[in-house]
Amino acid sequence: MNKDINTAWDKLDNTALLFPVIASENMTNVYRIFAVMTEEVDRVLLQEALNRVLPHFSVFRMCLRAGLFWYYFEENKKTTPQVRQEYAYPGAYINKSQNHNYMFRVTYYGRRINLEVFHVLTDGFGGIVFLKELVYQYLRLKYPEALAGEKDRISPDVYFDKEDSYLKNYKKPVGERKKYKSSHAVTLQGEKLMGGAVGVIQGSMRIDLLKAACKKYGVTINQYLVGAYAYAIYKGYLHSRGSDIPISCCVPVNLRPYYDSHTMKNFFAMVTAEFQPEERMEKYSFAEVLQITTQSLKEQITKENLDDIITYNVSNEQNFILRLVPLAIKNIAIKQVYEASRHNSTTTITNIGNVELREPYRPFVENFACLLSMSAGQNMKGSVCSYNGILTINFSSILSDTSVQKCFFQTLTEDGVEVVLQTNEVYEDA
């Protein structure tokens, strides 16, 4: 970071360069991570907790500004953003000129604390670190007697590393650059929910039962969930018919474990689990689809392929001639490229992993989960998070039809997984 006497500023990481250009009311690039408490949230204490935690996280204490050639972050000297009661659908647009110019918002409703982050700041890893510290601080304020032994400080396992790990792990391409060609994929379309609503269907399940189901097929939980999602699209959307184009599920991969990084900035890569159903007499079984998508993921989640993805993405940013193009022209070009690729993927499913809280705090928190906002061509997305032996998957969608979600959960229950559902009540009731 370039630290001036008065104002610090920083460049955007490689992935973040895209988000300010494509973000709009309809494609917000905002994700939500939330924690459900055992008791109603106290707004005043939550605000105080945010006031105390935010100064430690410089990655979140930034505002976004436009330069002549690039967007950049500038230290935000304004007061902490106001904690408000939830007032919009999950993943609503974060306006750069409101919310004290912060690129995240903290809201609450009932027992739930929501952290919504514009992806330009950080990915799910950074989001969960921040939310955990916010929850810790909030609980220390809310239950001072029960947590009397806990000090008001950030957990010792938190790293404040802000390196651009893409640049650090970029290797100059040798020989011809690998090209990533993508073709059109199945797009989930249909009647949309009224009034621009975003529907949420949340399913919770026991991890031990899920592991038992995965064991039957010899796959990991992640591979199982991606396979079940692709199968649900095949069965619920394509009605078990063949297709000329594949079902393509984007799966973000956290790159930190592969490159020994602890950065708080974005550091992930997208791989795609593809399944192209052929026209044939017999319908595909779940086991068949799972095997195809698992193979597709295994081929892509290798160190070599992840190296290639980083090299491909960073080499464009490193091109000096491209860097000299004014931002206004870059914006037009990036938007065009992004629009052209809007039909190249069907959906996204992300797993931010298992959230672990320190022992004294656990009794006060019931659950952790996350939600993704919609993007161009993707009208439904899935997001997974685990806490305390329970895995929660949230399907956010702007479509009124719930056939895909139905097939997904039915596949799980048929495999002996107990599922408990809740929605945000935008779906029609009898």
Place this chain on the structure above:
Amino acid sequence: MNYCSNCKVTILDERNSCPLCHKMLEEMEPKRADEITTRYGNRASYPNIRTRERRIRFFMSLMLFCFLLGEVAAVIINYIFTPAMYWSAIVGIALLYTYLFVVYWIRHDAGAAFKVGLQIFFTMGLLLLIDYVTGNHGWAIEWAIPGLILLGDGMVFFFMMLNRQNWYSYLALLLLMAVCSVVIILLYMTHHIQNLILPVICVAVSGVYLAATILFGDRQFKRELKRRFHV
């Protein structure tokens, strides 16, 4: 707590039908419901967002309706009482401008400096248009636009004082005002403007203001340029 026997899932919402298959739900036994609550927790409710969205949309529609009504009334009054002059066209342009102005400020995501800069730019266009509609007397370019530049300078000063910590973020707007002042003087020199007083005042105010900012801003000014122009 309810159960869908078709999907074989428990539903925490208080609803009659399954959100997945739309089958009527069965009420769960209290003992089983307690087990589920112990293991998975209670439902975490969501607010009713639709009402808020409807309110915003209603406000925008009401404003548009009132403006349309106002313009229709202006056209009728214009036709009946002063048919020789089409002043209702000016009312129409002004109403349309106000509506777009409100939509822009509510919907568009940009900082105040950018919004003010763009607003000044469009207001200049509007003034030129009204001048043209009313007989092209040249009052817009001679008086109104230089006045607007001075107003812009005043707004930059106001913003800088209001947000002293980040005063440098309004430099781009100040530079825009300086460029506009130079253009006005050039228009005088090329005899498109007859009156020298306002263009000179514009250049003097913008120039002195910019020079003072560079001089007193010193390192902050240079750093702002470094940030804005980093490659």
